[in-house]
Amino acid sequence: MIIQGLMNKLTRLSLMGFLLFAADASQPAKAQVKEAKKREDTGMRNQSLIERGRYIVEGVAMCERCHTPRDEHGNPERTNWLQGGPVQTEPTYPAPTWATREPRIAGTPPGTDAEFITLMTTGISRTGRPPNPPMPPFRMTRADAEAVLAYLKSLHH
Ligand code: HEC
Numbered sequence: 001m002i003i004q005g006l007m008n009k010l011t012r013l014s015l016m017g018f019l020l021f022a023a024d025a026s027q028p029a030k031a032q033v034k035e036a037k038k039r040e041d042t043g044m045r046n047q048s049l050i051e052r053g054r055y056i057v058e059g060v061a062m063c064e065r066c067h068t069p070r071d072e073h074g075n076p077e078r079t080n081w082l083q084g085g086p087v088q089t090e091p092t093y094p095a096p097t098w099a100t101r102e103p104r105i106a107g108t109p110p111g112t113d114a115e116f117i118t119l120m121t122t123g124i125s126r127t128g129r130p131p132n133p134p135m136p137p138f139r140m141t142r143a144d145a146e147a148v149l150a151y152l153k154s155l156h157h
Pocket of ligand 1: 056057061062063064065066067087099100101102103105109110111116119125126127130131132133134135136138148
């Protein structure tokens with residue numbers, strides 16, 4: 001009887017000890033899982049932002065038609081994607097301010113992030129005026145402009 005009681009007590013004690021230990025050990029593990037999950041969420045958010053930006057650039061605004069040199073068939077060169085170069089279209093109307101170069105926009109587009117967002121959302125460039133034609137005056141939402149910027153930044157140059 002006494003032995004049995006002692007054994008019970010011992011079992012309880014060691015069980016408690018184990019639980020305490022387990023609770024303690026699982027703290028950092030839980031924090032790690034949470035941290036990894038957060039990183040994954042942020043990664044996924046960035047990834048979908050970049051994908052959205054790619055869709056706007058390639059599927060809607062077609063930035064590459066001007067900002068990428070063309071091959072002999074007139075198609076934008078994938079190897080020089082959004083790297084800029086001499087302007088490739090002629091005006092069909094008298095346009096004294098027609099630009100002569102399209103800047104590289106892959107990697108880091110000209111100006112600050114804020115200036116880029118302003119350009120995409122209002123059509124006004126860092127000069128305080130619209131860029132020269134044929135750069136179109138875009139009126140994107142801020143979310144779309146941020147997605148475009150995320151995509152451009154994701155490209156190496
Ligand atoms: C129809 C041709 C055309 C298209 C399409 C076009 N661009 Fe441009 N872009 C230009 C030209 C030309 C310039 C140079 C304008 C100048 O020199 O004032 C320019 C300039 C810029 C600049 C530099 C502005 C500055 O502050 O110097 C950025 C950034 C830019 N474009 C981004 C884009 C993005 C992003 C897209 C697609 C969403 C796009 N462009 C689509 C022709 C185009």
